[in-house]
Amino acid sequence: MKRILIDMDDVLADASGRFVEYCVNRLGRSVTKDLLKGPNWAAAVDIHADTVKSWVHEPGFFRGMTVMPDAQEVVKKLMEQYEVFIVSAAIEFPNSLKEKVEWLAEYFPFIDWRYIVLCGHKWMIDGDYLIDDHEKNLSTFRGTPILFDAPHNQTLEGYQRVQTWRDVERLLLPELLPNP
Template sequence: MKRIIIDMDEVIADPMGEMIEWYKKEYGAEPDKTKMIGSWVIGFPEEHREMIMERLRSPGFFRHLPVMEDSVDVLRELNKQYEVFIVSAAMEFPNSLKDKYDWLMDHFPFFTWKQIALTGSKDLVFGDYMIDDHVKNLKGFKGKPYLFTSPHNLTVTGYDRINNWKEAADIFLKHPISGSRE
């Protein structure tokens, strides 16, 4: 069975969307998405970036993130046809470890704990395919990498892209996926 490695943040969970919504409520303004090249944090005003990072580091932030559209339905089907692992570089935000595990169990209960790897580096994973929003995670991957589109990687070239989970279904599944339940 072929193995797919799937990132969590900005691929199946939406921390950027959550942060933007919070920022709009708190400050009545939106970050500048055109400045998000390399990191979505730099789209926020410079005087608020440390606060954004502190919020990312705080317990509970990763627990209640929005789910990326169609990801639940597509991953449920992928899990039937592939060996799927959710791999998230969680050590940068140690408070996120339990939050991420609990979030995954809430939204993707069809995965077992053995299919989840919360790590400091994705260099240790192997598989046939990897879907990630960061090139740094795809560079050393020995299988076929796919860059999941996010504002911070719009200028990146040299990778096949997946723009949303319906496109992922078209690539990896033999039958179409109906609408999302999340």
Template structure:
């Protein structure tokens, strides 16, 4: 069986929607899709609000209630029948996220064993045949087949095989 590594944030879990909701509810600032096109979140908000991004992402429980990306649960379950599936998250960047992410996976992807959850800082350690991720920095030393999952910040990247949603992942890998 081929090994498939799947990123969590912005691939399985919808982090962007939580930020967009928080900015609207807590700061009264609405973020549109056009504002995010080709940018990191912190680049799309006024400079006075950029500290909120780091503040929120470092909060305990921030990652606990993220929405599941549409179709992710069903397609990942099917992928588990064809591949040895691992979830690979650079959780070390946000230490409060470890328990949140683990519990989130248990709630939404209970069929993924704890043995197949990899929390790391640098994904160059990942030795899989295929990796689905939204961050191209995670592909620089990756020796397998990189698949870029579309996210607002990477829409202008053209030199990777790309999927825009979980239906496309299914079409490509199932």
């Protein structure tokens, strides 16, 4: 059985949407996801990096994220044909650790805790596919990297890019699609 590693922020969980929500609700800004495009969105929307930093260290920031459209259904289908691990570089944010486990238990209750990995680097984890939004993780992966589209990775090239979880389904579960 082939193994898929799946990232959390901006892949399973709408991290960018959470930043938009905080910009709008905390700062009263008129911000859309499009404005987050580019590697330094905080500067682009004129928010101090320290403000963003304080949000990600704040209790509840990770716990309150919205699940990405179709992620639950597609991950469940993937688990029938692949060994699926959730792999999140979360150790940097100690408050996020419990929140991430609780978030997965709420939205992905069919994922056993033994298949959750909270880490820093990802290069030492063996897998056939890695679905991730960050080049640093994809470029050091020894299997097939799959870039999940996110506002901050718009200019990144050289990777198979998926825009949505339906794209993941088409790519990794083509036999489930209706015949043309």
